[in-house]
Structure formats: C-alpha cells, structure tokens
Amino acid sequence: MPSGTRSARTLCLGVLASLAGMMPPAQAQTMAQAPAGDAATIAELRRQLEDMRRRLEQLETRSARRPPAVAAVPAPPRPAPAPAPGPGPAPAAEARAARDAAREARTAADQARVAQQDAEQARQAAAAVTAPVQGLDPPEPMGRQNFAGEGGDALRADLPGIAFRVPGAATEVRLYGFAKLTAFTDANGRNQTDAPAPALIPLTGSAADRQGGEFGMGARFSRFGVDTRTLTGWGTLETRIEGDFGGGAPTSPNAVFRLRQAWAELGTPAFRVLVGQANSLWNEGLFETIIDATNLNQSFVRQAQLRITGRLAPGLTGQASLEAPETSYVSGTGLFTPGSSLNNGASPAFNAWPDLLGRLTYADAGWEFGLRGLLRNLRVETAGTAATGGRRDATAWGFAGHVRMPLRILSPAFGSDELVGMAFYGEGIGRYFFGGTGGQDATSNIGLASAGLGLRLDPLPAWGMTAAWRRFWLPPLRSSFAYSYARQDYPGYALEFAPGSTAALSLNRELHQAFANLIWSPFAEARNGSVSTGWLDIGLEYLFTRRDLFGAAAAGGPGGVGHGIANRVLVGAIARF
Incomplete structure (x- = not known):
C-alpha cells in the first residue's frame, strides 16, 4: 500500500477509534434513553461512519490486487518520451480519497460529540426539574393521616x-x-x-x-x-x-x-x-x-x-x-x-x-x-x-x-x-x-x-x-x-x-x-x-x-x-x- 494511503488510513482509523471510545456500553445505554431527536442523529452518524469504513476497506483491496513490481534487465538508454496527457497516478487519487474520508470521519466525530453533550444536558435538565433539593424535607404524602x-x-x-x-x-x-x-x-x-x-x-x-x-x-x-x-x-x-x-x-x-x-x-x-x-x-x-x-x-x-x-x-x-x-x-x-x-x-x-x-x-x-x-x-x-x-376597656382571656x-x-x-x-x-x-x-x-x-x-x-x-x-x-x-x-x-x-x-x-x-x-x-x-x-x-x-x-x-x-x-x-x- 502506498505510504500516502497508509497515513490516511491510519488517521481515519484513529478518528473512528476515538469516536468508538466515546461510547462505552453505559454511554450507549444513556443514548438509548435520550430523546427521539438525539437518537435519530446518533443513528445517522453511525451509518455514515459505517459507509466510510467500507470505503477504506475497498481502497485497501484495490491496492492489494495491483501486481507487484518485477526487477528487469536494464535496456540501452533511449531518449525519454514526452509525458502523455492524462490523469495522475492511481496512488495519488487513492490518497486524496483517504484524506477526504478522514475529514468526513473527523466531522462525524465532532457531530457525535455535540449530540452526546446535548443529550446529557437534556438528561440533567430533566433531572433538575424532578430531583429534590438537597437539604429540604421530602414532600408530605397525599391525604390525611391523623386528622389535624x-x-x-x-x-x-x-x-x-x-x-x-x-x-x-x-x-x-x-x-x-x-x-x-x-x-x-x-x-x-x-x-x-x-x-x-x-x-x-x-x-x-x-x-x-x-x-x-x-x-x-x-x-x-x-x-x-x-x-x-x-x-x-x-x-x-x-x-x-x-x-x-x-x-x-x-x-x-x-x-x-x-x-x-x-x-x-x-x-x-x-x-x-x-x-x-x-x-x-x-x-x-x-x-x-x-x-x-x-x-x-x-x-x-x-x-x-x-x-x-x-x-x-x-x-x-x-x-x-x-x-x-x-x-x-x-x-x-x-x-x-x-x-x-x-x-x-x-x-x-x-x-x-x-x-x-x-x-x-x-x-x-x-x-x-x-x-x-x-x-x-x-x-x-x-x-x-x-x-x-365615652370609652370602656375590658380584658378578655381564655x-x-x-x-x-x-x-x-x-x-x-x-x-x-x-x-x-x-x-x-x-x-x-x-x-x-x-x-x-x-x-x-x-x-x-x-x-x-x-x-x-x-x-x-x-x-x-x-x-x-x-x-x-x-x-x-x-x-x-x-x-x-x-x-x-x-x-x-x-x-x-x-x-x-x-x-x-x-x-x-x-x-x-x-x-x-x-x-x-x-x-x-x-x-x-x-x-x-x-x-x-x-x-x-x-x-x-x-x-x-x-x-x-x-x-x-x-x-x-x-x-x-x-x-x-x-x-x-x-x-x-x-x-x-
């Protein structure tokens, strides 16, 4: 695999690994309990990440199928032909594709991180509305116990x-x-x-x-x-x-x-x-x-x-x-x-x-x-x-x-x-x-x-x-x-x-x-x-x-x-x- 492709792949896998590391099982459970809008966003990000992983695997497969270079007997020197017009070498195109995939992966990771923070803030806000204030007595039960x-x-x-x-x-x-x-x-x-x-x-x-x-x-x-x-x-x-x-x-x-x-x-x-x-x-x-x-x-x-x-x-x-x-x-x-x-x-x-x-x-x-x-x-x-x-005062008591x-x-x-x-x-x-x-x-x-x-x-x-x-x-x-x-x-x-x-x-x-x-x-x-x-x-x-x-x-x-x-x-x- 060309060095440019290997570098881009390493970067993409690193981004994917860091994104995956953000969501341990406990966090995944929290996301599962997030509001419906947050859950849909996270699912879409996961789908994009899976598409990028498949693209990287395809690039690796194409590189593996290219025939290996064979040593040849040097021929008498001849004048170098003029370069023919056309697209650049395949390895350069693959490197650019890998870099694009890496950028998309980083963007997806940032979006997933923001979505996770929004979900956590929503959960905390909901808890703040229902959680008791530390130090206040708990609410009294409904109805009467001993009539007061x-x-x-x-x-x-x-x-x-x-x-x-x-x-x-x-x-x-x-x-x-x-x-x-x-x-x-x-x-x-x-x-x-x-x-x-x-x-x-x-x-x-x-x-x-x-x-x-x-x-x-x-x-x-x-x-x-x-x-x-x-x-x-x-x-x-x-x-x-x-x-x-x-x-x-x-x-x-x-x-x-x-x-x-x-x-x-x-x-x-x-x-x-x-x-x-x-x-x-x-x-x-x-x-x-x-x-x-x-x-x-x-x-x-x-x-x-x-x-x-x-x-x-x-x-x-x-x-x-x-x-x-x-x-x-x-x-x-x-x-x-x-x-x-x-x-x-x-x-x-x-x-x-x-x-x-x-x-x-x-x-x-x-x-x-x-x-x-x-x-x-x-x-x-x-x-x-x-x-x-006139005036009259009296004292009352009981x-x-x-x-x-x-x-x-x-x-x-x-x-x-x-x-x-x-x-x-x-x-x-x-x-x-x-x-x-x-x-x-x-x-x-x-x-x-x-x-x-x-x-x-x-x-x-x-x-x-x-x-x-x-x-x-x-x-x-x-x-x-x-x-x-x-x-x-x-x-x-x-x-x-x-x-x-x-x-x-x-x-x-x-x-x-x-x-x-x-x-x-x-x-x-x-x-x-x-x-x-x-x-x-x-x-x-x-x-x-x-x-x-x-x-x-x-x-x-x-x-x-x-x-x-x-x-x-x-x-x-x-x-x-």
Missing part, C-alpha cells in the same frame, strides 16, 4: 408534574388543593347555607321553621394553593398563597374567590418566624367532618399575624403570636364589630391592641397533647359615633386543652382508631368560637336605660367540651362520631333587649351538636400504624344541632319558643391534587 384540623398541612401534594424543582435554584414549588361537591337536605327549618353555624340555626316557630327543610348543593369550597420552599443561609423559606371560592352568598351560582392564607415562614425546625395571614394559633378542628361549617367548639379563624415557633424538647413545640384583633359586642342596638355602622356612622366597637396567643403541643407515637391560651383587649369608644357614654389518644394502646384490634377530648373556658373569646356565639365577645348596655348609670362592657364567660371517636372499619372505610356542648353566661341587663330583636335572638345560653359520618377513600393505604386516606373521599354525614336562648320565652322568640333544632343529612365528594 385547619392547622395542618394535610393537603400538600406530591403528585408527579405538580411538585417540581425550579431549574438553577434551590427551590421547590407545589400546586395543591381539591375539588369538592356537597349536597344537603334539612329536616327542620329552611337554612339556605352549606356552612351553617350552630349559633344561627332557625328557631322553632320562626318563618324559616314553618317553611320546612330544603335541598341544596354546591362546590364553592373547592380550594387551590401554591406552596414554595427555598434553602437559604438562615434555613428554609416557605411561602404559601391559598384561596377558595367561598366568599359569596351560599345560594349564588357565581362563587366569589377569597384569600384564605398568604404567608412566609423562615427558619429551621428548631426556630422559625412566620409573617402574613395564616391559621390562628387558636385553631383546632379536632375531628373530621364533611360539612364546611365552623362547628360547635371548633375554630377556623384565619388572620394577619406575626408568629414564632420553636422546638422546646423532643416532640414538644412552643408557639406564640400577635394576631389581628376584632372587638365584637352585642347591645340593645344590635351586634357590632369595628366594621359595622351605627345609624350610618362609625361603630363603637374599637380595636386598640393585637391579640396575644400562645400554644404548646406534644406529639409522640400517636399521642397528642395541646394547650392554648389567649389574652385580648376589648374596647368600646362612643366618641364620634351615634352612641354616648384557655383550651385537648388530648388525642391512639386506641391501639388498649388493643391492636383498634388499629388506627383514636379518641379526642377537648375542654375550654374563658371570658371574651367569642370570636374564636363563632359556632357557639356568632362572634360575640361581650355585652354592653348601650341603647338601654341603664346606660345612664354608666357605660358597661362585660366579656362573656364561656365554657364547653367536645368528645370524638374516629373509627377505621377498614383502611378505605372510616367514621367519626362526636358530641359537643357549650354555654355562655349573660349579665342581667341583657333581659332588657327588645323581645324578638336581632340582639335578643342572638343570646345563645346553651348549645348541643352531634355528628356521625361514613367516609370511603378507595385509594387509602395503611402506613406504619396509621392510614393515609389518598386523593379521593366520598362520604355521608348526619348532624344534629340545638340552641337554647338566654331568657328562653322571655327573649320573645316566635310563638314564645326560645330554642331551635336542626337535623341535616349531607353527602360530599372531595378529590385532591
């Missing part, structure tokens, strides 16, 4: 395509929420709301009671939110924006969006700080229901606040917050908050200081103990309003405690069953127990003859208790049974409220409520002694409510009956994402 009420994060999602990492940043973003449909029918008075507060059910003998029960259905409490978590030098920064469509009238088909939560929290499990609108530290759902009401002795207040959370010991968490206040009082002229109007003027209800709240929670092995307290300032300021009397007990400590046969008990006492805590009081914190004698003897503002003493049993018949099938009782005590001058007035008919002395439901979660799973309910719940629920007025018949209820009774049956379906 409004304060929990039970609805944070971890489904593929919904939870993702921001490329090039130490941030994870999640979309979460649910679509919910409920339908109900009442056996007593007509109560046109899908979220009835026990304090406001129709009274026996009222116009609504005489009309009878009514059917209703809606989906306005469907919810969605965006949750982000980012690693910083000061710990994890978590933000949340959450809303639903429960801001409009219950009977309107045009649901109105409302903001539920909007906050940011920064820190570590040992200590963190939250600012924004979030669930109050007083909130406690206690047991699972289908209805979206603020039930008796439950609290679902969401408001602006500054909160700190610290880990005091293993399993023990302490929290304190300054939260937005709202003084609420009832008098002979009606029920007032700072946003109300008295005779088309300003409201005497006045906010002077934020509410101070604290909470201790201990949780271990299914047990949970909680203690919460609050301290508030209530104020009536009549200057600049249609009322007279405590509540609950315990959650796993029944498996009594017998393994109880599985994931649990008992919950709660009790509270306080003065002026009505806005945190809307279900029992309709929001009343205090009474005042504004508008009464006795106001001439001096303006009064009396925080309402209130106490109550709740007991509930959560029973798992099977992992996909569970029930909650609950009973709640609450009582408010009013000063004697409240009997001077005009009989039949809004003020008189809002004075609930005692309330009772009972729940029973059956919920099916077809995708539920048993996990480490608890049940994860999955993304779909379908349930049937019954609730009984009774309220008795202060002064009973003296309050002037329709027909002289000072109580109301409600029986409701509802069905609901909730699909989380």
